[in-house]
Amino acid sequence: MQPLFIGSHLAADFLNTAFEPHGEHIEVIGDGKQLLEWLQAAGVMDVEQAARFARKLGAKGLDAAATEVRKQREWARAWLTRWRSAPGRDYAAEIEHLNDLLENLSVRHEVARTKEGLERVARFQIESSDELLAVLASAIGDLVTQEDPTLLKSCAGDGCTLWFLDRTKAHRRMFCSAAGCGNRAKVAAFRERQREQ
Numbered sequence: 001m002q003p004l005f006i007g008s009h010l011a012a013d014f015l016n017t018a019f020e021p022h023g024e025h026i027e028v029i030g031d032g033k034q035l036l037e038w039l040q041a042a043g044v045m046d047v048e049q050a051a052r053f054a055r056k057l058g059a060k061g062l063d064a065a066a067t068e069v070r071k072q073r074e075w076a077r078a079w080l081t082r083w084r085s086a087p088g089r090d091y092a093a094e095i096e097h098l099n100d101l102l103e104n105l106s107v108r109h110e111v112a113r114t115k116e117g118l119e120r121v122a123r124f125q126i127e128s129s130d131e132l133l134a135v136l137a138s139a140i141g142d143l144v145t146q147e148d149p150t151l152l153k154s155c156a157g158d159g160c161t162l163w164f165l166d167r168t169k170a171h172r173r174m175f176c177s178a179a180g181c182g183n184r185a186k187v188a189a190f191r192e193r194q195r196e197q
């Protein structure tokens with residue numbers, strides 16, 4: 001499985017874990033195993049964190065986490081769709097929901113040796129489904145507090161539903177990929193690999 005990382009922001013990449021090229025629904029995080037793969041590919045977890053997370057939750061727990069993550073993703077999609085077209089609204093209920101998720105954010109501080117010497121590093125602790133949801137909520141929180149809502153765009157490609165944050169200088173990015181919505185090739189490859197599974 002090759003998830004699509006064209007969003008230029010973790011929150012957009014998260015939304016892009018479900019998309020509909022030409023009307024066909026593709027789910028990237030359909031179960032716990034796929035969720036773990038995506039989290040690592042997205043850089044949310046490293047191999048060690050993923051192994052610990054999988055051990056703590058077990059196969060059933062991972063599948064349940066994937067279900068919950070998909071649910072929150074669709075909640076986020078609905079809100080962000082409204083937010084980018086009407087950023088000035090109050091959104092009290094949405095902010096409250098986001099803050100409920102963020103309550104479970106758990107950060108671990110440690111001293112680590114890096115190339116520059118000893119450094120204090122902060123890492124998200126992700127050992128439960130709630131802690132994972134909080135990390136994903138944190139990406140959405142970053143998006144709505146730090147980015148310009150008009151730059152959160154959907155690809156202009158025919159039938160393409162992918163999202164991205166336009167970080168180009170001129171703010172003229174229109175497509176998910178430079179090759180004129182060139183994701184068709186990636187999607188075809190994704191389907192091919194899914195068929196093999």
Ligand SMILES: [Zn+2]
Pocket residue numbers: 155156157160161162175176177181182183
């Ligand atoms: Zn596209």
